[in-house]
Amino acid sequence: MNLSFLSSSKLREIIVNPNNLNKNLICVICEQLVWDPNECSQCQNNFCSICINEWLKKKKNCPFECTKRMQLNAPHRILRNQISELQVKCVNKGCPKEMQLQNLESHLKQCEYIETKCPYPDCLFKDSLIKIEPHKTSCEHRTRVCQKCLETYKVKDNHDCLDIVIKKVKKQEDQINKLLRRLDCLEENQVLLESKILLQQRNSKK
Ligand SMILES: [Zn+2]
Ligand SMILES: [Zn+2]
Ligand SMILES: [Zn+2]
Ligand SMILES: [Zn+2]
Ligand SMILES: [Zn+2]
Structure with missing residues (x-):
């Protein structure tokens, strides 16, 4: 044993x-x-x-x-x-x-009293497995998935699909702006390079 x-x-x-x-x-x-x-x-x-x-x-x-x-x-x-x-x-x-x-x-291996952590990420509550189920139904950190926008949110927070959509759009806008700025930068570089090449070609012809 x-x-x-x-x-x-x-x-x-x-x-x-x-x-x-x-x-x-x-x-x-x-x-x-x-x-x-x-x-x-x-x-x-x-x-x-x-x-x-x-x-x-x-x-x-x-x-x-x-x-x-x-x-x-x-x-x-x-x-x-x-x-x-x-x-x-x-x-x-x-x-x-x-x-x-x-x-x-x-x-x-099958004891229902094994110490278990509440599965909601922000919750630090621990108790025997058998007490976690009832705790989960009233846990202040419990989350829910919105059936309309499929976003996970904390039940205690007010959830507004529109808010979420606005935030998402804002995030995408930010990303697009970032990409645009990079593109600008690349274009500038290209112009610079082309003018350099042109100058070199001219110099070599002399
Ligand atoms: Zn002896
Ligand atoms: Zn002894
Ligand atoms: Zn036991
Ligand atoms: Zn909890
Ligand atoms: Zn929603």
Whole structure:
């Protein structure tokens, strides 16, 4: 089971019965649900990899005082199964679903409580997906497409098709004027060039 979509603190937060955890699921160093477990090859107790690596920087032996120098193994299948069967709550605020940890990732792909942004561009509102639909109907930034001029406009603004048409015409006029000015410029250049060529031809004939 891949838990990379969760952090250790998030997982510990969503456990349904954190006080009834099976004892072998608790790391004796941090006294919390073991995260990324490593098993002592002698006593078979499990520790978070972070915890035990910190521990072994200072000491050579297992926290349970096993006699040999400590060797770490991957956790036993039974422990992995116990972890994947842990009862957890959905991580999304407001979601009432509880499930086994191994089903959380697939639940999150279809959870209706996932935090979602209002789709209207100027709106910063965020909430669970299930609350976005009702918000959209009253969002002050909601937009509408005018059936007459096909322009998108904000519902709170007054929309006047004529205004839009005037603005569009004005914009086109501006563009036409720009093009005309460029054309003028090009023509001037051409006249200049032609006169230069003429002058050169005359000079060469002399
Ligand atoms: Zn730990
Ligand atoms: Zn040990
Ligand atoms: Zn959910
Ligand atoms: Zn909105
Ligand atoms: Zn319109």
